[in-house]
Amino acid sequence: MSFALRDKVMLLVAVLLAAIYLFPLYWMYVTAIKTGSAMFASPPSFWPSDPQWGIYGFVWESRNVGRYLWNSLVIASGAVSLIVVLGTGCAYVLARYRNVWVDIGLFLILMLQVLPASLMITPIFVGFSQLGLLDYPRVAVVLAIAAKSMPFFVVLVRATFMSVPMELEEAALVDGNSRFGAFFHIVLPLARNGILVSAILIFMQAFGEFVYSKSMIQAIEYQPASVGLNSFMGPNTNEWNNIMAYAAMYVTPILAIFVLLQRRIVSGLTSGALK
């Protein structure tokens, strides 16, 4: 009996803590449906009395949110495809062998993972402009994001490949498969879930990427949603309900994916980050 009571109290406290932590998110959604005067009311109302659903449609039209989101989607998909194609094989080899060269390779990859984008953008920008890559700004951003995020993907997927028993692959080789065949028919299908979760994580990061896009994409019709949000927020803006509506449209798809795949994402993250 006392145990059940303890559980209930703990659960109540936990819900309260989660509510406090997620309050900024709630505040975004509430502000996004407030009128101009309700937004600046004092004291602020924590429950919208007169929800203005029309703000969403208005912001979608006036700020061209569709185009921005499309660019984010194109950039993120391009980066993720490149990372998955290149990174999966790399992670497989790094998981399969254990020697000095693999240790050195892993060390270099971990070192690359930590380089801050805002520090790397200066040489990347100058180098890309000399190569003429900045004429294709979205391609340039995809390449830069791929280089930035691939190490993280390799570390996560390597942990997945480690959990695939090597005996299965050896049995396939004994049965007459080539290395090529064993990799594609035995190992890859077994690691599919881990690769998928890692790819989704990378996608969500690339979807919100800002530094590279802001620096390399000058033409407004190629800018992703993060840059659009940045230019929406002027220094003395007072359209916070519109900005929050924009932010809500930007972040809701990501939140939906997160809620659907929460368990897998959490376990995928924790397995890679500390091992």
Next chain:
Amino acid sequence: MRKLLLSVSDGRGFDIGLVSVPLAFLFAMAGLPLIYNIVMSFQEVDMFSLGTFARPFVGFKNYITLFSLPETWPILRNTAVFVIASIAGQFTIGFALALFFWTGFPGSSWLRGLFLVSWVMPGLVVGAIWNWILSGDFGVLNYILREVGLVSGNIFWRSDPDFSLWAVVIANIWLGISFNMILLSVGLSAISRDLYEAAELDGANVVQRFFTITLPMMRSTIGAIIALGLIFTLQQFDLFAAITAGGPNNSSNVAQYWAWDMSFRQYDFAQGATISVIMIVFVMIASVVYVRSTRHEVRG
């Protein structure tokens, strides 16, 4: 030729092919820029020489100029304050939450996972939300602080030089709590429950158990998480761009934002590269600590 093809599909060539293409890509896209960055920090770069590789070398001039600027030391100090305050806040709150959820009750793992939502949100969105929450006249944080009685007047978080850096620190702590908590939870769950039962039988109380079992057992995890926090905090750029843009008058500027600002706002690419080189050295030191402590984890 046939032999080579056979090797690629069914031998060592397969592994080498799989690993060499990504490594070549990473070298071209991350290794070369790193080297180029160092080269540029010793060159004179202006808008006219941007397109050519043949730029005059000027030795340590960029570094000397950098350290003679009046804003350099305040910005480096800001960076240190930002890093230390963010990590202290994230780690303390994250550890407290991890310990709370570790006690275990129905729904605890699901609710804990909910906290990770901040990790997947775009940095610009997090910055925009906090920009609005921290707004001076109409911000909800000022309202709550006034109601609780902590402050009597509004704090102008973004425009008061005494508070602007702390505005970003608050947002960054919120952002970082989740990964600290999740990774600390992983570390906690690896400690055997038997140890606690034995200690309890021997009469150790909660505080004693925490300091004699939990902390020592978590040592390498804590080292890894603090190093990781240092790496993530030094990567934080979006929040500065979305909340204060380094202002007012550099009071909330930090090195990683300043490097970008130099290159892309003031078009001084040589100075931008110089700041980057100095900061990358710091990041590298942090990552060596991180890699060493995760190594330890795998062996132990």
